[in-house]
Amino acid sequence: MKTILCYGDSLTWGYDPLTGNRIAIDKRWPGALRQILGHKYIIIEEGLNGRTTVWDDPLHGGYKNGKKYLIPCLASHRPIDLVIVFLGTNDLKMRFSLSAAEITQGIRVLVNIILKSESGPGGNSPKILLVAPPHITELSSFAPEFESGKIKSRQLGAYYSQVAEEYGCSFLDSSKVVVASNIDGIHLDSVEHVKLGYKIAEIVEEILK
Structure with missing residues (x-):
């Protein structure tokens, strides 16, 4: 039995861009991953709306900080065979004023925590x-928060790839697989979630073979 921790934000939680509710368990990517891989794998869905890499949110508090919850999360679910880190979109919000390189530094911190855990x-x-997040496309309801993030979201894949190479991690640029919904320009609809789940399953089977 292999244990996989899916550590992310609303893109892992399964935020539905149309309704704002949660996409059905078998239609969000960790659920699709579970269905594809089968009973020999335990899939832990640890997605939180608004989660950042390592930053306290001035509007919502420290619990959105991915670094603070990662350590107890790893400890409570050990032994873990694979951690899928899928974060960075919320770091693009204007109130953090971060460059793509600074967001990547947050990812590097999380990778170090996992490797030393x-x-x-x-x-x-x-x-x-x-996993690098999908590109932000045309914005609607979230435009005020992410106005400056559209260009920077296109830079994250290359930066994350460098971190993966540096630490010997596997890497996926999700923008090569899925496209954000044209409803809000950030989240994935159920079709894209399932598509991502299939791609991640391919990579997971190769990693844990």
Whole structure:
């Protein structure tokens, strides 16, 4: 039995751009991943709307900070074979005033925490799949928060790829697989979630074979 931790934000939680509710469990990407991989895998869905990499949100508080919850999360679910890190979109909000390079530094911090956590089998490090978020497209309801993030979102894939190479992690640029909904320009609809789940399943089977 292999354990996979899916650590992310609303793109992992399954925020429906049409309704604002949660997409059905079998239609969001971790659920699709579970269906594809089968009963030999435990899929832990740890998505939180608004989660950042390492930043306290001045409007919503410290609990949105991905760094603060990552350590207890790893400890509570150990042993973990693979951690899928899918964060960075919320760091693009205007109130953080971060460059793509600074957002990537946050990702680097999280990768270091995972590698030093001893939360893998036998007290070793879990393997890591680093996923760059999809590009922000035309914005509607979220425009005031992400107005400056559209261009920077297109820079994250290249930066994340460098981090993955540096630390020996697996990498996926989700913008090569899925497109954000034209309703809000940020989130994925159920069709894109399932598509992403299938692609991640391919990579996971290769990592954990």
